[in-house]
Amino acid sequence: MRARTNSTFSEFLLRVSNGDEPTIRDNLILLHEQLTVKHSRDGFPEESIIQEIFPNMQENASTAKYVTERAILASRNDHVDKLNDKLIAMFPGESKIFNSFDLAEDDTNNYYQEEYLYTLTPIGLPPHRLELKENAPIMLLRNLDPSSGLCNGTRMICRGFSQNVMQAEISSGHFATNYVFLPRIQLSPPENEGYAFKFIRKQFPLSCPYLEELYIRYLASISDLCSHQLPTDYFNKLQTLKVMSCGELRNLMSPSVASGVRNLRILEIGRCPSMEEVITEEKQQGQETKPLFPLLEKLKLYSLPKLRHFFVTKCALEFPCLIEVRIGECPEMKTFIQQGIMCEYTESQKCELGL
Structure with missing residues (x-):
């Protein structure tokens, strides 16, 4: 930095x-x-x-x-x-446009025309119109073969393509420099996206990289990180979020916004004297809470004198990937999550509490 x-x-x-x-x-x-x-x-x-x-x-x-x-x-x-x-x-070279094949399953009356389906880009799906060139950076949107490095979020470089198959080079991680072939596949958004039909898109499971790291520091006057309702995929690619020394910040985000931060691995909040809760309550919240931060690995909360809890919910939350938790100097915190937290612990996981 x-x-x-x-x-x-x-x-x-x-x-x-x-x-x-x-x-x-x-x-x-x-x-x-x-x-x-x-x-x-x-x-x-x-x-x-x-x-x-x-x-x-x-x-x-x-x-x-x-x-x-x-x-x-x-x-x-x-x-x-x-x-x-x-x-x-x-970018040098000739571009190629790949249009997806979209359909609404079981739409016997043909209510949902293809022209309408083309305008949709649900969370975790590539766009209908995907324009690419050789050597352009791309990002994988699905876990195709984790043992070979083909995971959601893998960064790659497009090295060639035909109508239904793409050749790419993995550009980061343990599998960097490996060449792989990617097919067009059928993709559907999560069931909780709210569509009245089952949406199916056949396309390369790729997108251009979005925001992955966000650091917010020394903003003395900010009181809300998200002052209005954002699209569910606004922070879809975010993996690291660190918020420090924001004196007036009362909470981080709403449950509906947090439910879209599905790839977050690291969350750190510190020295925010006005923060009372990390995930704020929503008056319009339904009976069922969407999963929050399913890939979260490290959580650190410190020097938050007014923090009462992480989140109030009627449902237990699962953090299956959580490895390390550090909470310190949070004297008002009586409970972490009101209804409980479910994790599968391993010997390598750390938990330090100094409320």
Whole structure:
């Protein structure tokens, strides 16, 4: 993190969070020149930052290291989609568009036309229109063969394709540099997505990478992380979430938003003196609670003097992947979850409680 290695930058962040940084007009802060990427008047606004992060793309696009060591983060999935479209357009080579085959099962009256089904992108499913080029980065959306490294979230590079089969190179992890073949498969969203029919999409189980890590620090005035209802897949790819030193933050997110954070592995919250609960209650919440954080491995809560509980629910929650739990300096916490927590413990799991 730049804040750890650059004292000038860390001091600037502290001044902004404390409200001490001078403003120019309308409470706007003038960013230092070294923190900005100047936009040339020619071309679209995002072109300058793309050229800054991906310099000499034409020469280096086929290099795995070049592709995997770079990323542009955006706060909204629609912004991510626009950036992905622009990056694909700038990649060398000829693009190929793969349209999915969609249907509503048992729709005997043909209520749901294909044109409508094409507009849907449920959680965990690829889009109807998937545009790819050779050497473009891609991400797997299904557990196809975990023993060979083909898991949900695996990063890869597209190395070639035909109409129904794609060749890809795994770009990270123990199976990096391995070449694999990916077929089109039938995919359906979870049953709790709320559709009145069973939706089936036949497509490559791929997407472009979304936000995977989120760090929120020294935001003294933020009171809610999510101030309005977000789409269920807003944080679908998020794996690491760390929130620290946010003085007015009362809770992290609602159960409906949390139910979409299905790939979260690491959750850390600390030094937030106003936080009373991690997952806030929803008045419209039904009798059944959706699974929360099913892949969570590490949980750390510390220096939260007003924290009463993690979550209040009528249902027991399961954390089958939980390995390490650390809770300290939370004097008001009487119960972790009101109705209980279910985990399968192993000898390697750690649990430290210092309430």
